[in-house]
Amino acid sequence: MFATRFAPSPTGRLHRGHAFSALTAHAAARHVGGRFVLRIEDIDATRCRPEFEAAIRDDLAWLGLDWEQPVRRQSEHLADYHAALDSLIARGLTYRCFRTRKEIAQDIAGAPHGAMETWRGAPLPADEEAARLAAGESFAWRLSLDAAERALVGDLSFVEEGEGPEGEHGIIPIDPTLGGDVVLARKDVGVAYHLAVVVDDALQGISHVIRGRDLFQATHVQRRLQALLNLPAPVYRHHRLLLGADGRRYAKRDRAETLAELRAGGMTPEALRRELGFD
Structure with a gap:
């Protein structure tokens, strides 16, 4: 059965870009009588806030969306x-990395482009x-690309029904170097995004x-993890990014105008849906 999801992190208020993505996924599910899932990706306890989670639900309901219950909260x-x-x-596919982000950034700065x-x-x-x-030093568990390449047999790929940044479409071979x-x-932050998302997609x-x-x-990283964990591979459908008047994509870090601010300014959900191409 067709099933898709909208999976925001409650680290701020939703903006037009979020609305466009949620409406795109919801419309795709409703078009074929499939499932639309809301997932709250709140494993980063240092940044996620309960008030933002409540606001996400309010914003999506204001847009006229409905979703399965109960909502899965990663935490x-x-x-x-x-x-x-x-x-x-246990399979020797990871290692403890004691390097700090600064040390790795220095390695990257001194290495060839890319x-x-x-x-x-x-x-x-x-x-x-x-x-x-x-000595109690902090470390991160990292996936070893070298070990992963030895463990995986054959070439990996994923199905892209939408379009990547360079027009990629169809069967996309996995680039084993992407993500490092x-x-x-x-x-x-506990378990990181890539691991949690592939587990959730499979379980849901x-x-x-x-x-x-x-x-x-x-997707290249996540497809590799799916194969290593023997999880099913979803079909991917990447959509265009919504851009503001300045030509930049909407982003929380740039303080993009939020849906709450649009509501306060008098915009109706029907008007926003029309603006975003969902009549």
Whole structure:
């Protein structure tokens, strides 16, 4: 059965870009009589706030959307993600990385152009790792691309029904270098986005992932994790990004005008839907 989702993080108020993505996914599900799922991706306890989660639900209801109940909140299902992480650790597909973000940024700055997407590390010698753990040093669990390449047999790909940033469509071969040795978990935010999202998509039976083109490259990482965890691969449908009058995409960090502000200014949901192309 067709099933898709809208999965915001409650780190701020929704804006037009969020509305466009939610309406796109909702319309796709309703067009074929499928399922539309709302998922609250709130595993980052340092940034997520209950008031933003409540606002998300209010904004989507104001837009006229409905969704399955109950809503899955990632913070209530940490055991699912840790089980997946433990399976990767047990198979030797991960390693503890003690490097800070600053140290990795320095490595990237001193490497050839594009190294951000291909950064690879390696586990420390056992005695050094044991000493650092005994000293209480922080670390992140990273997926080892080298180990993943040895574990995976054959070429991986995903189906793109929409369009990537460069017009990519159809069967997309996985680029094994994209993302580098991605973080799967760290102390400050717990399990990381890439791992949680593939577990959730599988557990919720998501058949189609409909989202913005800014996440197209993340699909390469997520498809690799799906294969390593023996999870089903959804079909992907990346859509265009909504741009403001300045030509930049709407973003929380740029303080894009929120749906709450639009409401306060007198805009109706019907007017916003028409503006975004959903009559």
